[in-house]
Amino acid sequence: MLEKLTTEQRNASTMDLDLMSTREILEVMNREDQTVPQAVATQIPLIEKAVQLVIRSFQNGGRLIYVGAGTSGRLGVLDAVECMPTFSAPKNMVTGILAGGLEALTKAVEGAEDNESLGKDDLKSIFLNENDTVIGLAASGRTPYVKGALSYAKEQKANTVSISCNKQAEISQLADVAIEVETGPEVLTGSTRLKAGTAQKLVLNMISTASMIGIGKTYQNLMVDVQPTNQKLVERSKRIIMEATDVDYETASQYFEKANHHVKAAIIMILLKCSYEEAIKKLEKAKGFIRKAL
Known part of the structure; x- marks a missing residue:
């Protein structure tokens, strides 16, 4: 069935790839890459539906869980890891599950992606529930591990989303929302870490x-909600306070400390001229939205 997938077909523009100069290779890769955002744009209505499911999960105390194998799975892990420092997301609020576990981050784990039951078992191990949203990632749209995970997620009445790079993908049949970003043949035949990987990212x-x-x-x-876990992020936090309140660096630094390094609270304290305790109460009442708190 692989020959029917557009991601596995040969690209007419690169049939002589091995005869091209380095400049020609880079130029053709760049031209092909420019088609990816256009392919993503066709799926925005479905991406919107996926976002709505995730927001609902978060509001109900649920999680966003990415499940995938190979490049697709690694991209899910990457996005999940970045959510913690960027948004102060609680641990496991956004989780990436990779076929074969952490070992598969740096090398292929033989047979892991071909095991449907392993996808189910990995979700069972984190106690998947109906408040969660599971996003299955597979460029081919047919990875058994992802199919097993999505099937189990549906059994548990969790929200399900699929992201593939082929039309009429098998995993689309297992998802409440099926996102199919058709990126076409790769510059290097079958190397879906290229356009397909870019589209998924x-x-x-x-x-x-x-x-x-x-x-x-x-x-x-x-x-x-940035988490100031290093010096760069501490400085970024102070600049955010400056931008949001139009105060100078020294004032922003003072309020950053007064607010116990809580950027949202510092902004509220400055704009509403209130104490840290009052700022926290206002934020809690507004469910974390600064505009509502103001």
Whole structure:
């Protein structure tokens, strides 16, 4: 069945890839990459539905869970890991599950992606429930591990989303929302870490970012829930306070400390001229949304 997948077909523009100069290779890769955002754009209505499911999960105390194998699975893990420092997301609020476990981050684990029951078992191990949203990732749209995970998620009445890079994908049949970003033949035949991988990364960026905005993790276009875990992020936190309140660096630094490094609270304290305790109460009442608290 592989020959029927567009991601496995040969690209007419690169039949002589091994005869091209380095410049020609780079130029053709760049031209092919430019088609990816256009393919993603066709799926925005479905991506919107996926975001709505994720927001509902977060509001109900549920999780966003990415499940995949190989490049697709690694992209899910990457997006999940980045949510914690960017949005101060609690541990496991966004989780990436990779076929073969952590070992598969750096090398292929033989047979893992071909095992449907392993996908089910991995979700059972984290106590999947109906409040969660499971997003199955597979460029081919047919990975057994992902199919097993999505099937189990449906049994548990969790929300299900699939992201593939082929039309009429098998995993689409197992999802409440089926996102199919058809990226076409790769520059290097079958190397879906290229256009297909780029497309999946773009979609994951959209889903996680829009979902976090939807639960109050931003103010204007500022990441006000950033977790200041290193010096760079401490400085970024202070600049965010400056941008949101129009105060100078020294004032922002003072309020950053007064607010116990809580950027949202510091902003509320400055704009409403209130204490840290009052700022926290206002944020809790507003469910974390700065605009509502103001």
